[in-house]
Amino acid sequence: MKTQTFFGWMFSLAILFSLSLSSCTKEGPAGIAGKDGKDGEDGIDGQDGTATCITCHNNTQSLSVRTMQWENSMHATGGHISHNTGECAVCHTSQGYRGFLNGTYDPLASGAKIASPNPPNCYTCHKIHDTYTTADLELTKSGAIALFNTSESVDFGKGSLCASCHQGRTINPFPVIGGPDVTITSPYYTLHHGTQANLVTGLGLVNIGEGLAINNPHGSITDQCVSCHMAPGTGAESGGHTMKMRNASNGLNTASCIGCHTNASTLNTNVNNLQAQVSGLLEDLRVKLEDKGILAPNGNPKPGTYSPALTGAFLNYKAISEDGSRGVHNPGFTVKLLQNSIAAVND
Numbered sequence: 013m014k015t016q017t018f019f020g021w022m023f024s025l026a027i028l029f030s031l032s033l034s035s036c037t038k039e040g041p042a043g044i045a046g047k048d049g050k051d052g053e054d055g056i057d058g059q060d061g062t063a064t065c066i067t068c069h070n071n072t073q074s075l076s077v078r079t080m081q082w083e084n085s086m087h088a089t090g091g092h093i094s095h096n097t098g099e100c101a102v103c104h105t106s107q108g109y110r111g112f113l114n115g116t117y118d119p120l121a122s123g124a125k126i127a128s129p130n131p132p133n134c135y136t137c138h139k140i141h142d143t144y145t146t147a148d149l150e151l152t153k154s155g156a157i158a159l160f161n162t163s164e165s166v167d168f169g170k171g172s173l174c175a176s177c178h179q180g181r182t183i184n185p186f187p188v189i190g191g192p193d194v195t196i197t198s199p200y201y202t203l204h205h206g207t208q209a210n211l212v213t214g215l216g217l218v219n220i221g222e223g224l225a226i227n228n229p230h231g232s233i234t235d236q237c238v239s240c241h242m243a244p245g246t247g248a249e250s251g252g253h254t255m256k257m258r259n260a261s262n263g264l265n266t267a268s269c270i271g272c273h274t275n276a277s278t279l280n281t282n283v284n285n286l287q288a289q290v291s292g293l294l295e296d297l298r299v300k301l302e303d304k305g306i307l308a309p310n311g312n313p314k315p316g317t318y319s320p321a322l323t324g325a326f327l328n329y330k331a332i333s334e335d336g337s338r339g340v341h342n343p344g345f346t347v348k349l350l351q352n353s354i355a356a357v358n359d
């Protein structure tokens with residue numbers, strides 16, 4: 013017991029002594045450096061900053077072929093981007109169209125104008141560089157499109173994009189058959205130059221007379237306009253992003269037709285016959301409208317007050333001329349509407 017206490021005491025004393033000794037001794041020189049530790053594991057690679065860019069900007073030439081075709085389209089060459097104010101800018105400029113869709117361009121605001129306008133181009137129809145992924149090739153407009161001058165909407169699939177610009181503008185006042193006479197004051201009292209969506213659907217025109225409930229055999233074609241106008245064509249002359257139906261030698265691009273019209277030569281004859289018939293009817297109607305005094309020789313309406321049927325016949329004449337397909341967009345309906353309009357002017 014005693015010995016244990018004694019040794020315990022001596023041990024504590026020895027520790028105390030060594031502590032007090034070390035605290036007043038200076039440190040010796042540093043020892044030799046130890047061996048290097050093991051390398052750490054490699055971290056995960058960061059994402060390549062250009063990986064998503066390459067999905068489009070690659071060497072497949074898929075962008076350049078579209079660019080070349082687009083350069084030959086009327087979207088690029090038409091030259092009407094000077095119509096860059098108010099409502100005109102929504103269809104005639106790229107920035108006006110995108111701005112109208114996302115709410116940054118108000119065509120009705122006073123002084124509304126797009127500076128440095130671009131014509132319809134890649135950025136008008138595709139969501140280029142919105143997210144820098146392949147999703148950017150999606151179209152800027154899809155789903156149903158409300159047509160002016162009617163309460164109807166149409167969904168053309170991918171063709172809804174086209175129809176949003178290629179449709180008649182608002183007519184005020186719009187003639188009602190059997191309704192009051194119409195007073196025209198403006199030389200621009202027409203449905204405008206791009207009436208294709210109206211002819212395809214038969215909507216927003218002045219339906220004069222009976223027998224117009226005619227089914228359009230081309231009305232239910234998937235993606236509508238896109239199917240025929242963007243089918244593979246001749247180089248940069250027709251089809252694809254040229255959106256043209258005829259090549260430089262005036263040959264019709266029948267790539268989209270032959271699934272239904274199996275004989276290309278019969279088809280060409282039928283197209284020629286239909287277009288000749290429609291051109292003939294348009295000419296008859298033009299002469300009669302000039303005789304009645306509503307149509308001026310320069311193609312504009314003469315200001316004045318006219319019956320709704322005469323006003324309607326005039327609007328139909330302009331709309332079918334401006335459609336440009338001379339019947340192909342809606343064969344039976346176009347012919348019947350022209351015949352009815354001619355009959356109405358004769359009355």
Ligand code: HEC
Pocket residue numbers: 061062064065066067068069075079134140141144145146147148149
């Ligand atoms: C969805 C496809 C797509 C993706 C993804 C994409 N681009 Fe583009 N890019 C285009 C198209 C289409 C154009 C317009 C081509 C033209 O005007 O001829 C373009 C144009 C450009 C231009 C020319 C200048 C301009 O703005 O007109 C540059 C530079 C460019 N892209 C860089 C990039 C970079 C960098 C990325 C990735 C961070 C990228 N792009 C991702 C499709 C794409």
Ligand code: HEC
Pocket residue numbers: 086087089090091092093102103104105109131132136137171173174175176177178237238241242255256336
């Ligand atoms: C942003 C509005 C807009 C969109 C969207 C649009 N277009 Fe156009 N398109 C125009 C304008 C404006 C012109 C006339 C250009 C000019 O004269 O400056 C035109 C001209 C054309 C022409 C030539 C017309 C002629 O008289 O020879 C064709 C064909 C055409 N577009 C087809 C299409 C098709 C098919 C689509 C859909 C894939 C489409 N467009 C989408 C505005 C548009």
Ligand code: HEC
Pocket residue numbers: 092095099100101102103104176177178179180181204205206207334335336
């Ligand atoms: C709803 C869309 C839309 C609006 C709004 C619009 N345009 Fe157009 N415009 C078109 C389209 C589409 C074409 C091409 C039609 C074609 O060639 O088949 C066109 C063609 C034209 C042409 C060329 C006609 C020709 O025969 O070469 C002129 C000029 C024109 N527009 C002026 C105007 C003016 C001025 C305004 C505004 C007051 C206006 N547009 C508003 C869609 C529109």
Ligand code: HEC
Pocket residue numbers: 074075076078079080082087132133134135136137138149151170173238242253
């Ligand atoms: C007037 C509208 C319009 C313009 C202008 C336009 N495109 Fe397109 N583009 C379309 C439509 C509609 C399609 C879909 C065609 C189809 O499905 O057959 C398309 C398809 C494409 C595709 C194929 C997409 C895919 O998913 O395979 C590419 C690539 C493309 N466009 C690039 C361009 C480039 C580059 C430009 C400019 C030089 C351009 N587009 C201008 C309407 C347009």
Ligand code: HEC
Pocket residue numbers: 171174175178208209212230233236237238239240241255256257258335336337338340341
């Ligand atoms: C059944 C195929 C078909 C469909 C669907 C179609 N088109 Fe056409 N389109 C034609 C043909 C064929 C012509 C006449 C071309 C010619 O004779 O030069 C034409 C003419 C035109 C023209 C006159 C300028 C030109 O290129 O000759 C425009 C603009 C046009 N179409 C736009 C449209 C739009 C916009 C749509 C959708 C609303 C549409 N088309 C739907 C086949 C079609």
Ligand code: HEC
Pocket residue numbers: 229230233240265266268269270271272273282283286340343
């Ligand atoms: C979805 C099938 C389909 C497609 C695609 C199609 N057509 Fe038609 N087309 C028809 C049908 C059905 C008729 C009505 C035939 C009848 O009444 O005997 C018709 C009628 C016509 C007519 C009236 C004369 C006739 O043959 O009765 C012309 C012209 C015409 N099509 C041209 C074209 C052109 C040009 C294209 C391509 C740019 C085209 N069609 C694409 C189904 C189609």
